[in-house]
Amino acid sequence: MIQSNLFIVMSIIAVISSQSVRGKDCVCELQNSESAFPESKLVRVEITAVECLRNISSEKRTEVDRLVLGLQHRLKQLNENVAMLEKEDNGNLYGAVSLRIIQLELAELQDLLDKLSRTNTNNQQLSTEIADQLQDMKNTMEELESFDSTMVILKQRENERIKRDLKLCEKELNATTPPPTPFMGNCGLGQMVNVSGPKIYSLTVYGTSYSFGAWGRDANPAPGDENKYWLVVLSSSNAYGHYVRQYNSMSTILLGIGPTDIHISSSNPTTNTIQGPNMVMYENSLYYNCYNTLNVCKFNMTTRSVTNVALPSDAGFNSKFPFAHLGTTYAYTDMDFAADESGVYVIYATTSNFGNVVIGKVETSTPPVLNQTWSTTLHKKTVTNTFMVCGVLYATRYLDKDTEEIFYSFDTKTNTERYDWRIHIRKMQANIKFLNYDSRDHLLYVYSDAYVLTYDIMFQ
Ligand SMILES: *[C@@H]1O[C@H](CO)[C@@H](O)[C@H](O)[C@H]1NC(C)=O
Ligand SMILES: *[C@@H]1O[C@H](CO)[C@@H](O)[C@H](O)[C@H]1NC(C)=O
Ligand SMILES: *[C@@H]1O[C@H](CO)[C@@H](O)[C@H](O)[C@H]1NC(C)=O
Ligand SMILES: *[C@@H]1O[C@H](CO)[C@@H](O)[C@H](O)[C@H]1NC(C)=O
Ligand SMILES: *[C@@H]1O[C@H](CO)[C@@H](O)[C@H](O)[C@H]1NC(C)=O
Numbered sequence: 001m002i003q004s005n006l007f008i009v010m011s012i013i014a015v016i017s018s019q020s021v022r023g024k025d026c027v028c029e030l031q032n033s034e035s036a037f038p039e040s041k042l043v044r045v046e047i048t049a050v051e052c053l054r055n056i057s058s059e060k061r062t063e064v065d066r067l068v069l070g071l072q073h074r075l076k077q078l079n080e081n082v083a084m085l086e087k088e089d090n091g092n093l094y095g096a097v098s099l100r101i102i103q104l105e106l107a108e109l110q111d112l113l114d115k116l117s118r119t120n121t122n123n124q125q126l127s128t129e130i131a132d133q134l135q136d137m138k139n140t141m142e143e144l145e146s147f148d149s150t151m152v153i154l155k156q157r158e159n160e161r162i163k164r165d166l167k168l169c170e171k172e173l174n175a176t177t178p179p180p181t182p183f184m185g186n187c188g189l190g191q192m193v194n195v196s197g198p199k200i201y202s203l204t205v206y207g208t209s210y211s212f213g214a215w216g217r218d219a220n221p222a223p224g225d226e227n228k229y230w231l232v233v234l235s236s237s238n239a240y241g242h243y244v245r246q247y248n249s250m251s252t253i254l255l256g257i258g259p260t261d262i263h264i265s266s267s268n269p270t271t272n273t274i275q276g277p278n279m280v281m282y283e284n285s286l287y288y289n290c291y292n293t294l295n296v297c298k299f300n301m302t303t304r305s306v307t308n309v310a311l312p313s314d315a316g317f318n319s320k321f322p323f324a325h326l327g328t329t330y331a332y333t334d335m336d337f338a339a340d341e342s343g344v345y346v347i348y349a350t351t352s353n354f355g356n357v358v359i360g361k362v363e364t365s366t367p368p369v370l371n372q373t374w375s376t377t378l379h380k381k382t383v384t385n386t387f388m389v390c391g392v393l394y395a396t397r398y399l400d401k402d403t404e405e406i407f408y409s410f411d412t413k414t415n416t417e418r419y420d421w422r423i424h425i426r427k428m429q430a431n432i433k434f435l436n437y438d439s440r441d442h443l444l445y446v447y448s449d450a451y452v453l454t455y456d457i458m459f460q
Contacts, residue, residue, distance in 0.1 A: 187341055187390035187439075190460040195406065195425050195444065197455035204231060205256030208450045212238045212277040214434040215253070215452050216445040219282045219339035226440075229253045230281050231452075236268035239332050240275055244286055244301065253452075264299050264306065272297060272306040275317075276332035277433045277447065278385070280339045282364060287344055289317065289335040296335070296346055298368045307367035311335070311360070314351040316380070321349035324381040325398035330433060337362075340388040341439045346370070347393065349380035356380065359393055359412060376410050376417060383408070385435035387444065389457070394421070401430040425455060 204213075210233035217229055231245045231253060243263040247253035265272050269291045279288035290297035294317040295308040316322075316334040323333040336347040344362040349355050357378040363369040376393075383395045384404060395408040406423040410416075425432075429449035436445050437457070444455040 189390060189442075192389065192394070192406075192421075192423065192457055193460050194458040195423055195455050196458060197426070198428060198446075198453040199443070199456055200250075200254070200452065200454040201428050202254050202452055203450060204233070204253070204452055205259070206233055206450070209233075210235055210238075211431075211449050212433045213241075213447045213450070214277050214279050214436075215447055216281060216436055217438055217440070218284060219280060219344075219439065222284055225284065230286075231259075232274060232277075232279065232286075234274070234277055240269040240273045240291065242266070242268045242270075242273050244281075244299075262301055262304065264304070272299070276335065277330075278323075278333055278336040279434075280337040280344060280436060282339050282344050285364070287337045287346070287362060287368070289332070293317065296337075296362060296368060296370065298364075298366070300366070309362075309368045309370050311346070311348055311370065312350055312352075315348050315358070316350070316355075321355050321380045323384050325384055327398075328431065329381070330384070330431070333433075336386050338386060338388040338393070338436055339439070340390055340437060342391050344368075345388050345393070347386045354379075357383070357386070357393075357395070357410075359410065361412075372412075374410065374412050374415065378408055378410070378417070385432055387435050387437040389437050389439070396425065396432065396435065398431075399424070402427055404432055428453065 204215075206213075213231065213233040215229065215231040217227070218225055221228065227249055229247045229250060229252075231247070232241045232243075233245075234241045236242075242265045243261050246260045246262065248258065252258055264274065264286075269275070271291065273291035274286075274288045274297075275291045276289050279286055281287075284301045286299040286301065288297055288299070289295070290306070290308055293308075294311045294313070294315050296311065297306050297308045299306050311317075319329070319331050319334065321334050323330045323336070334348060338345045338347060344364055346360045346362050348358055348360065350358055353375045357376045357380050359374040359376065361371040361373070363371050378395055382397060384398050386393055386395045388394070391412045393410040393412070394406050396404045397407050399405050404425040404427055406421050406425065407419060409418045409421060425444075425446075427448065429451055432446055432448050434445075434447035437443075438445060442457050442459075444457060446453040446455065
């Protein structure tokens with residue numbers, strides 16, 4: 001019975017004694033020491049325990065027999081438990097538990113002895129002898145335990161920690177290793193490495209009245225329109241907008257001088273009203289989510305006419321799949337629009353993609369056409385906003401009121417996803433309601449709790 005325990009204890013003797021993780025190399029040195037664990041002492045205790053039991057049994061006292069039978073039964077159970085542990089092959093637990101089992105056996109022997117000494121005075125002699133032996137065994141066990149707690153289990157724990165560190169190191173190494181395919185090669189920008197700023201941080205002419213809005217420049221302007229800026233605020237219920245304000249330059253938008261308002265509809269909310277803060281201006285047309293529908297609307301600023309195309313019928317709208325973080329959901333942000341060097345995209349989520357982000361290419365014809373789509377594994381409600389650079393979608397998440405993190409990318413050219421970006425955006429206000437990239441000045445345009453901001457993206 002105790003034999004298999006012995007085997008178990010022996011198997012933890014080869015203890016890993018020295019390990020190290022060297023910087024970024026992820027080298028782990030493992031050295032097997034001599035059998036540092038004093039197993040011979042343990043073996044002696046075990047043998048004495050067996051003998052002791054046998055001697056007690058041989059006394060053939062009915063009371064004692066009953067007790068011994070009970071103890072044997074208990075030992076059998078312990079052995080079965082150990083056999084189970086063996087199968088699970090959990091080295092750590094294994095070592096700790098085998099010592100614990102012997103501890104329990106000793107306690108039971110002590111219990112047995114106490115009962116034995118109570119049965120009758122004839123047992124006194126035997127009891128005294130066994131008591132001495134038991135005391136010896138206990139002393140040895142204490143020694144073994146102190147040895148164990150400082151060496152065996154400790155070393156195994158350390159080994160676990162080092163293994164964990166090694167994994168972490170490997171992960172970080174993976175995170176900082178650029179992917180093998182040339183990233184953003186088509187745009188010649190290199191890999192995004194950092195976001196600095198804000199460069200511009202200002203209230204608009206509306207003051208703090210409107211917490212939701214959007215702004216920027218035309219991503220593909222007509223000649224003469226290159227330096228125009230547009231601004232849309234959701235002037236009704238933080239949800240709807242019905243006109244586009246235009247300025248001739250950055251300074252006029254910041255000072256609020258000489259705007260031109262172009263109305264889409266006469267009031268809020270009604271057919272073709274802008275719903276939600278995520279939109280984009282491309283070739284003098286505004287692309288946005290049309291009021292109360294799953295339509296992508298295109299407002300031609302020249303003709304002031306709206307055409308549209310519907311997203312798939314299981315796409316979210318009216319706050320079904322909004323941008324969000326643990327504390328907040330951003331209402332009516334089911335659809336995000338982004339433009340980059342290659343055109344206009346709509347970012348949304350569908351039931352068939354489990355509420356995860358789908359990227360759709362919007363052909364800028366009249367009416368617009370939804371062309372190629374890409375399904376991602378990015379859950380829309382864990383994201384606070386997205387933008388596109390060179391055919392790559394980036395997503396941000398809320399870390400705290402001061403920091404937003406670019407943490408995700410999806411490359412539409414290679415269909416590869418990454419969740420390991422750690423690029424931080426320093427916020428001035430807690431909530432980013434609108435975020436887009438301008439491929440002409442390489443700036444991020446942000447609308448955050450009534451403030452307009454720009455940030456510089458740095459590429460390698
Ligand atoms: C068991 O009994 C034998 C024979 O009586 C004796 O020599 C031995 O020392 C005893 N062992 C223990 C552990 O009491
Ligand atoms: C790191 O990348 C290698 C090669 O792609 C892979 O085998 C390994 O599992 C990765 N490790 C982690 C922790 O992601
Ligand atoms: C990123 O930019 C910020 C602000 O300029 C700077 O403090 C930080 O050190 C930069 N981080 C890296 C990794 O370049
Ligand atoms: C807006 O409408 C005008 C007149 O039909 C047309 O020439 C122009 O191409 C349209 N703009 C876009 C971006 O479709
Ligand atoms: C859809 O995309 C493909 C591939 O980019 C392109 O060839 C095609 O013209 C697009 N369709 C429309 C309607 O624009």
